[in-house]
Amino acid sequence: MSSRLKITATAPLGRREFVSLCGAGLLAPAAARAQGGFSSNPDVVIIGAGAAGIAAAHGLREAGIDxxxxxxxxxxxxxxxxxxxxFGIPxxxxxxxxxxxxxxPYFNRAKASPHRFYKAPEVFDIYTADRPATESETEALWSIWDRVEGAIGKAxxxxxxxxxxxxxxxxxxxxRTAHFGIGPWEMGKDMDDFSCTDWWNSADSVDCYCAAGYGTLVTDHARGLPVVLDTPAxxxxxGGPGVEVxxxxxxxxxxAVIITVSTGVLAAEGITFDPPLPEDKQASFHAIRMGDYNHITLRFSEDIFGMGEDGYVLHQVDESDEAFGxxxxxxxxxLAYCDVGGRFARDLEKAGPAAARDFVLGKLRDMIGSDVDRYLxxxxxxxxxxxxxxxxxxxxAVPGGHPMRKVLRAPVADRIFFAGEACxxxxxxxxxxxxxxxxxxxxxxxxxxxG
Ligand SMILES: Cc1cc2nc3c(=O)[nH]c(=O)nc-3n(C[C@H](O)[C@H](O)[C@H](O)COP(=O)(O)OP(=O)(O)OC[C@H]3O[C@@H](n4cnc5c(N)ncnc54)[C@H](O)[C@@H]3O)c2cc1C
Known part of the structure; x- marks a missing residue:
């Protein structure tokens, strides 16, 4: 998900798991107590070891909480x-x-890491269906892009x-190209599927890249934390005192418990609550709804786009709304991260990886010619x-759903806490x-x- 568009447009732990975690450097000595079973009554359980769960674990560890x-x-x-x-590379x-x-916080972690970390360049090449766009066509795109963002921002x-x-x-x-860029490409949702207020209440960004991968920075940050894998809540x-997970x-x-799973998992009732959570809390899982977004990544042996490192390519979107950026x-x-979003991404995912790849390759062949196949x-x-x-x-948030963000992040009964990107x-x-x-x-x- 690139946020640059917004800117550009305004210009019991089993032995096997225990051993493999130690090997991966993911278990600190403190985790040894988990071998052969859980510590039966820790003060807190953290569910999920994505960025939010990892940060929560650091916080609790620093506070000396079991x-x-x-x-x-x-x-x-x-x-x-x-x-x-x-691909044999990150x-x-x-x-x-x-x-x-x-x-x-990952910005300073990345700067302190040994990995190459640099500011993302802001270069775009725009194509029609079968050729590079002219200068005036490109200007027409940025002009409507500004108008679309202006209208959403005003609302x-x-x-x-x-x-x-x-x-x-x-x-x-x-x-349609501007709508694709602001909706499916940035938000992972079509333009009728999210809220202007929610969009307005999101921070603008200057972006950077870590050549070793963003995921590498996150797993680096988890190093030494005792995480029990393959263990779903x-x-x-x-209903009684405390929680049982x-x-x-x-x-x-x-x-207490800290739940960091996505609203997608919560809405699909991946975790059952007994007694059920308050109705407005349950409604918030559906109101702050997940989008759909996938990378269809291709690797080329040559810079067939001729843009140097990290250039963006967009093509003119037609009435089918089938598009990638x-x-x-x-x-x-x-590597070319050719990304799809929204309903089309969901449909393409159902059609399978071969269909996704064929879609992008077909478009690229029309846009830039046969080099696509020669260097793939x-x-x-x-x-x-x-x-x-x-x-x-x-x-x-779905349209009308923005107030539910507060509901989503509010704790329940001072013992069920929610964290994660959506919070x-x-x-x-x-x-x-x-x-x-x-x-x-x-x-x-x-x-x-x-307390
Ligand atoms: C394709 C794509 C592109 C993106 N691009 C960007 C980008 O460029 N920049 C950016 O900043 N963000 C981007 N994001 C968003 C970013 O990745 C997320 O906002 C962030 O990683 C979410 O972290 P989290 O800890 O909230 O959730 P998660 O990373 O989802 O962590 C939750 C964890 O809970 C685990 N879990 C689920 N159910 C259970 C259960 N029942 N019991 C135990 N564990 C469970 C999951 O396996 C997962 O590890 C992108 C996301 C996607 C999918």
């Missing part, structure tokens, strides 16, 4: 996931843009909690919407927002369990 940390997947990092098996399957540099500023589709102009040859009982490996009893030659590796050396396609650990990309007031949808939300929640929980 906690257990469980994660349903077999890795930490959640939606910040860098892997090397697809490939971000989730977050890639290190956003909001002045407020994002948002006035607290009109309506969808951008209701207020944004859709005239001229390039309006299935039910939380909170059920997992397939046994039940953890604690004074690309970050090309990422960090000079030849590999591909990888993400499927975040069907990933049961996440169920979407990142969350934003941050204005850095939502970002790794930095998830991290800050985790840290703030750890402070609140420390107060609650120490």
């Amino acid at each position: 906690y257990a940390h469980i994660e349903s997947a077999s890795r930490v990092g959640g939606r910040a996931h860098t892997e090397t098996h697809s 490939h971000d399957r989730g977050a890639h843009w290190v956003q909001n540099q002045t407020r994002n 948002g500023r006035r607290g009109r909690d309506v969808s951008p589709a209701e207020v944004a102009p859709l005239d001229g040859d390039w309006a 299935t039910r939380i009982r909170w 059920e997992t397939p490996r046994g039940t953890l009893r604690a004074k 690309a970050l090309t030659n990422a960090s000079g590796t030849g 050396t590999g591909s990888a396609v993400t499927e975040w919407s069907s990933d049961p650990h996440v169920r979407g990309c990142y969350a934003s 941050h007031p204005d850095l939502w949808a970002t790794v930095g927002g998830a991290d800050i939300s985790g840290t703030r929640t750890a402070i609140a929980v420390t107060r609650a369990v120490s």
